Amino acid sequence: MSKRVVIVGGGIVGMATAWYCQQQGQQVTLVDRGPAHRDGCSFGNAGMIVPSHFIPLAAPGMIRLGLKWMLDPESPFYIRPRLSWELLRWLWCFRGACKESRVREAAPLLRDLHLASRRCFEELQTELEGGFGLVQRGLLMLCRDEHVWQEEIETSERARQLGLPARVLDPTALAEIDPNIEMDVRGAIHYPDDCHLSPNRLMLALQEKLSSRGCTFHWETECQGFRNQGNHITAVVTNKGEIEADEFLICGGIWSPEMTEHLNLKLPMQAGKGYSVMLDQPPELPELCSILTEARVAVTPMGSALRFAGTMEIAGVDSSITQSRVNGIVRSIQQYFPKFTETIFKECQPWVGLRPCSPDGLPYLGRPAIWENLIISTGHAMMGISLAMISGKIAAEIVDRQPTTIKPLHLLAPDRYG
Ligand SMILES: Cc1cc2nc3c(=O)[nH]c(=O)nc-3n(C[C@H](O)[C@H](O)[C@H](O)COP(=O)(O)OP(=O)(O)OC[C@H]3O[C@@H](n4cnc5c(N)ncnc54)[C@H](O)[C@@H]3O)c2cc1C
Structure with a gap:
């Protein structure tokens, strides 16, 4: 059954998440406090997709x-x-985290995530008219x-x-x-x-395609907190009112900790x-x-x-x-x-x-244990473009309670720092 999904954050990670949630038939609403066609971290970057990293x-x-x-x-x-x-x-x-043993553990996961994301970009290139310069x-x-x-x-x-x-x-x-x-x-x-791409073109093309496929965008709408019943979140509270949903995703880039703080979650x-x-x-x-x-x-x-x-x-x-x-x-x-x-x-x-x-250079991706319908996807640091598509795909799989394309993902657990 189709779920109502609210994604907070319309950078590349939020957009890619919206893309895969919509492909799964969910009703997607994306909330961002900036204006449409703005110019944040996901626009002026170097646009590299980097399995070498x-x-x-x-x-x-x-x-x-x-x-x-x-x-x-x-x-x-x-x-x-x-x-x-x-x-x-x-x-x-x-x-x-600056330890050889940690690097050895993280390297195969990062390799798999980057390579899978690269394949996702190849597919996306065929779906977005005009492409994005891949x-x-x-x-x-x-x-x-x-x-x-x-x-x-x-x-x-x-x-x-x-x-x-x-x-x-x-x-x-x-x-x-x-x-x-x-x-x-x-x-x-x-x-x-x-490989490389033009992030500005990618962002605009994704936004346009998502809109034409029915994704609802609330621009200039700031997440100021959440409503909950027990460990179930019922609505996101914004400066323009509340939005109810079945699943909530925080993809707010560097501002994500401000939002998770409302939910008693510390994201260093x-x-x-x-x-x-x-x-x-x-x-x-x-x-x-x-x-x-x-x-x-x-x-x-x-x-x-x-x-x-x-x-x-x-x-x-x-x-x-x-x-x-x-x-x-x-x-x-x-x-x-x-x-x-x-x-x-x-x-x-x-x-x-x-x-x-994040302090260990790995994203936060997954459901924190204390909330049953919350997913965090952020902390991608220097690899946010490269890992965006696979992060979006995995987040959408978690929304749908399916097994994830890549596993195990304990290294990315959003509550790994308590
Ligand atoms: C110079 C530079 C070069 C880079 N080069 C590369 C590269 O070559 N390859 C690569 O993979 N990565 C690169 N990156 C990293 C990449 O740009 C980032 O990792 C990525 O853009 C992060 O995306 P995001 O969606 O997580 O965050 P953002 O793009 O910051 O998006 C977060 C969104 O959340 C919204 N938001 C925040 N708080 C709220 C709130 N309370 N309510 C509503 N909305 C909210 C913000 O308005 C924003 O739009 C580079 C970065 C820089 C700075």
């Missing part, structure tokens, strides 16, 4: 690297020191430094052990694979299973601020997306434009732009792509987005 953010060596980067105002990672109980708790949990040519990890290059070769061996194809390329082989752009690097790893989460800049007429246009490894900058061709995205600034839920970090992104580009001088970025307006980051 099987190592979560919380990994051995990250604390050392993070402390080193803290001293550099242009570095790609920064934690703004502040007296915050939430931040201290998050850092404590992050430290606990390009399946792989990702290049570009390295300038010999030491970093050797580390990336080790990671590529690990990828192959997990069944993910990865090719080590010297500069000559690299020039053959992407001849459209001059690169000054020591070498690269090519992950052919990765920090905003990972990132920036992107876009060149509409780049001097050269690569065919493949890439990551400038040492600089942690993602480079994505989107039609005839080129987007550069980077930085992870843990500085609270604050969308102000720190110009030195944006400068750090821009300055690093010319080191890898000599034709991209700083001056060509002069007119670029930086975009800012807040990634919802």
Whole structure:
């Protein structure tokens, strides 16, 4: 029987969840406090689908690297020191997760989730007229430094052990694979299973298709709490009234903890601020997306434009732009792509987005034990586009009380931090 499903949050995770719930014949209502066609974290990102990212953010060596980067105002990672109980708790949990044993446990799950999501994107591409710019040519990890290059070769061996194809390329082989752009690097790893898309097009196309198929959107409608009878939620309370339903999904990105707080659920989460800049007429246009490894900058061709995205600034839920970090992104580009001088970025307006980051780098996905008709899907951090479709599919399966496509999912339990 068709269920009434309310999804709070209309970023990519909420949209993908709406897509699969609707495919299962549920009556879907999506609530978002922003306006339609807005510009949040799901729009200006790098649009990469990344099976190669099987190592979560919380990994051995990250604390050392993070402390080193803290001293550099242009570095790609920064934690703004502040007296915050939430931040201290998050850092404590992050430290606990930076263990090889945890990475070993998480890697096959992340691989399976990314690969399944990639297949979902392929299917979606055939359903959305005009598509969303899905390009399946792989990702290049570009390295300038010999030491970093050797580390990336080790990671590529690990990828192959997990069944993910990865090719080590010297500069000559690299020039053959992407001849459209001059690169000054020591070498690269090519992950052919990765792909990229245009997130802005994806978001708009999904929204349009969902609308035409009968999904109800309540824009500029803020979730302010919930009504319940015992452990059963009966309605979401918004600034425009209550909406009753059978199932409730929280997909509110970095703002999800505000909502779960009303339900006595603690989701440790920090905003990972990132920036992107876009060149509409780049001097050269690569065919493949890439990551400038040492600089942690993602480079994505989107039609005839080129987007550069980077930085992870843990500085609270604050969308102000720190110009030195944006400068750090821009300055690093010319080191890898000599034709991209700083001056060509002069007119670029930086975009800012807040990634919802859990301490262990894994999403929160599933039903918390204390509520019988609530599902959480958030905390996708740097992989929210990549994992959106499979997260939506799994959430819809949970709504329908079916076995999930991928299991077990205990690593993603939304109440894993109590
Ligand atoms: C610079 C940068 C580059 C990135 N590159 C990539 C990439 O290449 N690949 C990748 O996979 N990921 C990437 N990401 C990460 C990705 O963008 C995010 O993980 C993803 O967009 C998160 O989506 P979301 O739907 O969870 O959250 P959001 O997009 O933030 O959506 C949450 C929504 O919930 C709504 N909301 C919140 N609170 C309420 C409330 N109380 N009531 C009603 N509505 C509410 C908000 O208005 C918002 O629309 C990047 C991020 C950044 C910043």
